[in-house]
Amino acid sequence: MTQDTSQVEAILSQLQTAGASYKENTPGAREKLMSLSHDLISSLELPSEAIMRMGWAEPARAANCRTAVDLNIFEHLKQSGEAGITAKELAAKCSADEVLISRTMRHLAAMNVVSEKSENTYSATPLAEALSESRYRDGILFLYDVAGVSFRHLPEYLKNTGYKLPTSVTDGPFQAAHKTELSAFAWLDKTPPYLQAFNNYMSAYRFGKPSWVDPGFYPVSDRLIEGFNSDYSDVFLVDVGGGKGHDLHELKAKYPQIPGKLILQDRPAVISTVSDDSFEAVSHDFFTAQPIKHARAYYLHSILHNWGDDDCIKILQQLKPAMKPGYSRLLLNEIVVPRQNPTWPITSMDQLMLVLAAIQERTEAHLTELLKKAGFNIVKIYSYEFGQESLVEAELDVTTL
Numbered sequence: 001m002t003q004d005t006s007q008v009e010a011i012l013s014q015l016q017t018a019g020a021s022y023k024e025n026t027p028g029a030r031e032k033l034m035s036l037s038h039d040l041i042s043s044l045e046l047p048s049e050a051i052m053r054m055g056w057a058e059p060a061r062a063a064n065c066r067t068a069v070d071l072n073i074f075e076h077l078k079q080s081g082e083a084g085i086t087a088k089e090l091a092a093k094c095s096a097d098e099v100l101i102s103r104t105m106r107h108l109a110a111m112n113v114v115s116e117k118s119e120n121t122y123s124a125t126p127l128a129e130a131l132s133e134s135r136y137r138d139g140i141l142f143l144y145d146v147a148g149v150s151f152r153h154l155p156e157y158l159k160n161t162g163y164k165l166p167t168s169v170t171d172g173p174f175q176a177a178h179k180t181e182l183s184a185f186a187w188l189d190k191t192p193p194y195l196q197a198f199n200n201y202m203s204a205y206r207f208g209k210p211s212w213v214d215p216g217f218y219p220v221s222d223r224l225i226e227g228f229n230s231d232y233s234d235v236f237l238v239d240v241g242g243g244k245g246h247d248l249h250e251l252k253a254k255y256p257q258i259p260g261k262l263i264l265q266d267r268p269a270v271i272s273t274v275s276d277d278s279f280e281a282v283s284h285d286f287f288t289a290q291p292i293k294h295a296r297a298y299y300l301h302s303i304l305h306n307w308g309d310d311d312c313i314k315i316l317q318q319l320k321p322a323m324k325p326g327y328s329r330l331l332l333n334e335i336v337v338p339r340q341n342p343t344w345p346i347t348s349m350d351q352l353m354l355v356l357a358a359i360q361e362r363t364e365a366h367l368t369e370l371l372k373k374a375g376f377n378i379v380k381i382y383s384y385e386f387g388q389e390s391l392v393e394a395e396l397d398v399t400t401l
C-alpha cells in the first residue's frame, strides 16, 4: 500500500506547535494535542487495523475493565503501589483463574489501562488509580451495563423501524436493550444500583475539564454577584436538576463570597442521598411550578439535552413566573453543537442521548428557537477553547409576559 506521508508530516508539525503551547499551560492545548494525536493515528492506521481496534481490541478492553471492576482489580493494583502485583497474586486475591487474570491483565496493559512492570507483574497507571475510586468505577458500571447494551441494539432497532429517527423517550434502543417500556430515568429509579452508579458518575464525568466557574469562562462576579439584590430574594442561585450538588459545591468553593443562598433541586431519590452544607437541598419536580421566587439565577446543567423540545418548553415555562424580569437570569450549561466539525466528545454525547432517550444535543440555532418558543432570549453564549459545554445566559422575553 502506498503511503501519502504529507498528511502525517503536516500533523507532526502541528503537534510540535501544540506541544509548545501545552508546555506553557495554554488553555485548550491539551485537548488540541489529543485531537491531533487521534488524527495522527487515523492517518497511519490501515483499514484492517482500524477494524481490529474497533471490532475486538476496544470491546475486549471495555469488557476487561468491567470484569476488573467486579473483581476490585484496580483497588488491588493501587494498594500494590510502585512494586506492583503479579497476575498469580491478583488471581488469588480475586479467587479467579490465574491464566484468565493473566490474559486479562495482558490486554489491559497493551491498551494502556495498567502498566506491565516486569513479566506478568502489573502496577496502576493514573487511569487505573482513578478506576479504583467509586465515582469512576460507577462510570464503567453504568456505561457498560446500561449504555453499552443500548448501543449494541442500535443497528437492529433502526433496521426494525425503517431507519426513522427515534423520537419517543419510551420506545428506542434503550427499551429494546433493557426489555422495558419505561423511560431511561424511570427505569433507573426502579433499578437502584444503576441509579446510584449514574448519579455518582455524573459527579465525575466532567472532572478536570473546564468548568463554567473557571476564570475565562463565565464571569460569575460581573454577571451574577454584581447586582445581586436581597430585597428581591435571599436566594442567589437555584440548581434545577442539580444531581448531588457538585456544581453548587464547586461554585461555593471558588466563590466563597457569594452573597445569597444556594439551592439544589432534584428528584426525591437523588436528594435523599445528598449531604453537603454548602447549599440547601430540596426535592422538586421541574415539570411543576418553580417554588423559589426571584432568585438571581436559575441554573440548568445538562437538563435540556435529556428532553425533547416540547418537554424542554414545559420545563422552561415552569421557571417563568418565578423569575423577576430584568433581574433573574436563566443559565443553561449545555453542549452547543458547532455547525461544522464538532469534536467526538460532542458527537458521541449526541449519540448517547439518541440511544438512551431518543433525544439530541442542539445547535445554537436550535437552542435560540427553543428558548424563543418558551419565552426567553439568549443574551450571550460563553464558551471555553476546546471545552465541550457552553454557558448560555438567557433572560425573560418581556414581550411574552
Ligand SMILES: C[S@@+](CC[C@H](N)C(=O)[O-])C[C@H]1O[C@@H](n2cnc3c(N)ncnc32)[C@H](O)[C@@H]1O
Pocket: 185, 202, 203, 240, 241, 242, 243, 244, 265, 266, 267, 270, 284, 285, 286, 287, 300, 301, 302, 303, 306
Ligand atoms: C443528566 S443529569 C444532570 C445532573 C447535573 N445537573 C449535572 O449536570 O451533573 C439530569 C438530572 O435531572 C434530574 N431529573 C430528572 N427528572 C427530573 C424531574 N422531573 N425533576 C427534577 N429533576 C429531575 C435527574 O435526577 C438528574 O440528576
